Amino acid sequence: MIPLSWYLTLSAVLFTIGVAGVVIKRNAIAMFMCIELMLNAVNLTFVAFSSYFRDVTGQLFVFIVMTVAAAEAAVGLGIILAVFRNRESLDVDDASVLKY
Amino acid sequence: MLSLFAPTLLTTPALALEWLADYADEGVFVLLFGVAVGAAVSMVAQRNPLYSAISLVFVFMALAGLYLLLAAPFIAAIQVIVYAGAIMVLVVFVIMLLNVEEEERRRPLRLRLLVPAAVVMAAVLFAESAFILYFVHDAAAERAQAAGASTVGLTSSIGAGLFTTYLLPFEITSALILMAIVGAMTLARRASDIRPTDVVVPGSMVLARHTLTPEPDVDSTPVHARSTGEAGRELGLAGAQYRNEEEE
Numbered sequence: 049m050i051p052l053s054w055y056l057t058l059s060a061v062l063f064t065i066g067v068a069g070v071v072i073k074r075n076a077i078a079m080f081m082c083i084e085l086m087l088n089a090v091n092l093t094f095v096a097f098s099s100y101f102r103d104v105t106g107q108l109f110v111f112i113v114m115t116v117a118a119a120e121a122a123v124g125l126g127i128i129l130a131v132f133r134n135r136e137s138l139d140v141d142d143a144s145v146l147k148y
Numbered sequence: 149m150l151s152l153f154a155p156t157l158l159t160t161p162a163l164a165l166e167w168l169a170d171y172a173d174e175g176v177f178v179l180l181f182g183v184a185v186g187a188a189v190s191m192v193a194q195r196n197p198l199y200s201a202i203s204l205v206f207v208f209m210a211l212a213g214l215y216l217l218l219a220a221p222f223i224a225a226i227q228v229i230v231y232a233g234a235i236m237v238l239v240v241f242v243i244m245l246l247n248v249e250e251e252e253r254r255r256p257l258r259l260r261l262l263v264p265a266a267v268v269m270a271a272v273l274f275a276e277s278a279f280i281l282y283f284v285h286d287a288a289a290e291r292a293q294a295a296g297a298s299t300v301g302l303t304s305s306i307g308a309g310l311f312t313t314y315l316l317p318f319e320i321t322s323a324l325i326l327m328a329i330v331g332a333m334t335l336a337r338r339a340s341d342i343r344p345t346d347v348v349v350p351g352s353m354v355l356a357r358h359t360l361t362p363e364p365d366v367d368s369t370p371v372h373a374r375s376t377g378e379a380g381r382e383l384g385l386a387g388a389q390y391r392n393e394e395e396e
Contacts, residue, residue: 049173049293050173050174050177050217053281053282054177054181055214055218056281057281058181058184058185058214060277061185061188062184062185062188062207065185065188065189065191065192066188068192069191069192072192073192075197075248077197077200077201077239077242077243077246077248078197078200080239081191081197081200081201081204081239082191082192084204084231084235085188085191085204085207088207088208088211088231091211091223091227092211092214092215095214095215095218095220095223096218098218098220098300098301099218099219099220099300099301100292100293101292102292102293102295102298102300103292103300104300104301104305104306104309105309105314107220107222107223107300107301107306107309108306108309108310108314108317110223111223111226111306111310112317112318112321114226114227114230114231115321115324115325116321116324117230117231117235118230118234118235118325118328119324119325119327119328120328121235121238121239122238122328122329122331122332123328123331123332123335125238125239125242125332125336126331126332126333126334126335126336127335128242128246129242129245129246129335129336130335130336132246138246138248
């Protein structure tokens with residue numbers, strides 16, 4: 049039986065990589081993918097706890113998180129399309145002033 | 149854990165097989181751990197967004213394998229279908245559509261003074277999480293494990309939970325998806341070719357001058373307006389009547 053802490057360690061590592069990616073990356077789509085990675089790290093924690101405590105609630109939460117991620121993907125990519133159309137660039141530094 | 153690497157067990161083939169069977173879970177976990185972390189690092193390190201996307205698909209696949217290892221086959225299946233299938237196809241589609249150029253090299257770091265502080269805080273956070281992982285043992289989890297096999301994670305148990313106890317969140321999710329569909333359609337519509345009969349949502353991004361007047365030599369300073377109709381009137385586009393304003 050694999051200890052629970054192994055899964056939590058992997059989740060923490062993936063989440064940290066995701067945070068680092070959001071901070072480092074300047075391409076809007078790459079930042080978006082790093083956010084997806086962070087969501088997946090949290091999902092792993094949910095499933096690990098759910099499996100170890102024999103409680104299905106965590107996996108239901110993962111289901112909801114995945115739905116939110118899908119909705120976020122649709123709206124986020126719509127925003128990225130709109131920004132690209134206005135500015136011809138996906139660099140977030142070019143879009144630092146949201147007003148124009 | 150020391151016995152995992154004990155060479156004495158590997159002296160005979162039968163014992164080696166037994167050892168393999170004992171630690172098959174751990175072996176698969178370590179493999180998937182390596183794939184997930186390696187692909188995640190590669191995703192951040194790549195400068196071409198398409199390579200990042202492919203690395204992310206590897207992370208998703210490794211996580212699906214871990215969900216199977218955790219006896220959660222339903223979550224593993226929708227991980228592959230929804231994440232690696234639907235969401236990543238959407239991302240790759242947008243990357244292809246926009247013809248994204250490679251990211252430029254990093255600019256020199258500002259705020260160098262904060263680097264030591266960041267290192268110290270990262271060390272504190274690391275020590276904290278290591279302490280929790282090593283010294284905190286959960287008796288409840290061990291008791292639940294001792295109770296034997298369970299149906300948690302099978303599709304039937306998830307379906308039963310979704311349609312009884314968690315029916316309201318499930319229904320709210322459907323409303324959320326509907327809102328996301330409407331929002332995505334509103335955001336992604338092409339704003340440059342608005343005909344006078346088109347319905348335009350007030351507050352959408354149609355605010356730059358050149359998107360409203362087709363002449364190429366018009367200056368592209370933005371128009372300050374709360375709605376597209378207001379922007380049209382400010383620009384003197386007499387014919388620009390918008391149906392949503394007429395209906396009101």
